[in-house]
Amino acid sequence: MNYQAPPPENKSNVMTIVAVAAIVASLGANLFLMYQVNNLKDEAAHSREVLQGEVDTLKESSTAISAAARKHMDELKDDLDTRSRQLAAQANQAKKEAVSYADEKSKVLESEQQKTQQQVGLVSSAVSEVSKKADTTAAKVENVNSDVSGVKQDLSATKTSLDQTKTDLNANIALLKKVQGDLGGTNSLVATNSSELAELKKLGERNYVEFTLKKQKDMSKVANISLKLEKVDQKKNKFTLNVMADDKLTEKKDRNINEPLQFYVSKALYEIVVNSVGKDTISGYLSSPKYQSR
Numbered sequence: 703m704n705y706q707a708p709p710p711e712n713k714s715n716v717m718t719i720v721a722v723a724a725i726v727a728s729l730g731a732n733l734f735l736m737y738q739v740n741n742l743k744d745e746a747a748h749s750r751e752v753l754q755g756e757v758d759t760l761k762e763s764s765t766a767i768s769a770a771a772r773k774h775m776d777e778l779k780d781d782l783d784t785r786s787r788q789l790a791a792q793a794n795q796a797k798k799e800a801v802s803y804a805d806e807k808s809k810v811l812e813s814e815q816q817k818t819q820q821q822v823g824l825v826s827s828a829v830s831e832v833s834k835k836a837d838t839t840a841a842k843v844e845n846v847n848s849d850v851s852g853v854k855q856d857l858s859a860t861k862t863s864l865d866q867t868k869t870d871l872n873a874n875i876a877l878l879k880k881v882q883g884d885l886g887g888t889n890s891l892v893a894t895n896s897s898e899l900a901e902l903k904k905l906g907e908r909n910y911v912e913f914t915l916k917k918q919k920d921m922s923k924v925a926n927i928s929l930k931l932e933k934v935d936q937k938k939n940k941f942t943l944n945v946m947a948d949d950k951l952t953e954k955k956d957r958n959i960n961e962p963l964q965f966y967v968s969k970a971l972y973e974i975v976v977n978s979v980g981k982d983t984i985s986g987y988l989s990s991p992k993y994q995s996r
């Protein structure tokens with residue numbers, strides 16, 4: 703029996719099947735690649751959303767920080783402006799007091815000079831009158847010359863006494879302490895006893911009113927203000943004092959003796975200095991400008 707070759711159509715069917723299988727495999731690979739690409743796109747989109755969220759958060763944080771910084775700068779600027787205005791007001795007040803004091807001293811000096819000129823004029827007139835009568839009586843001239851010499855000696859003694867008084871006054875002023883007030887703006891001469899207070903009064907720059915306060919329910923009138931002693935610590939020389947001035951109540955809490963307690967009345971600087979603390983009592987003085995602006 704002879705072998706016969708398979709018909710050609712069988713080989714063609716095998717090739718077709720192989721081709722179809724290759725196409726199917728290619729399509730599967732493409733579908734798998736498309737699936738991977740889509741996954742990568744989704745992951746990229748998610749990453750962009752996360753990054754955008756973090757960027758937005760950073761922007762919001764930066765905006766909040768900038769706003770807080772601007773607010774702090776504005777607060778510092780407002781505080782600086784307020785302190786500048788306070789210092790300017792205190793400087794203007796000190797200038798007004800200095801000008802008033804200088805004007806007063808100038809008037810006093812001018813008055814003294816006029817009195818001295820009048821006295822010199824009287825003495826000169828007397829000498830001239832005596833000189834006219836010198837031809838008639840030498841004895842009277844002798845007496846007048848003696849009188850003039852006596853006047854010169856009296857004037858010299860008076861000048862010496864005045865110089866000594868000025869020296870003593872300057873020495874006593876040098877002993878006074880200059881202490882910064884509780885408002886922190888100005889330094890003041892403070893008297894710690896009656897002798898030093900007397901020296902302050904001699905300067906003639908301010909008015910001084912002495913007082914003694916007891917711890918009681920009602921306010922006490924001192925000059926043109928009212929005071930009330932709230933608390934006393936005799937061992938520590940401390941006290942708490944309420945001050946009513948210009949319809950405004952101010953508490954001076956836990957203050958020390960010989961400390962200038964400052965406040966303003968009609969734009970004029972007032973000071974209270976307490977020199978001693980007793981059992982439910984304090985003693986001291988109130989200081990106010992002689993001339994106040996209206």
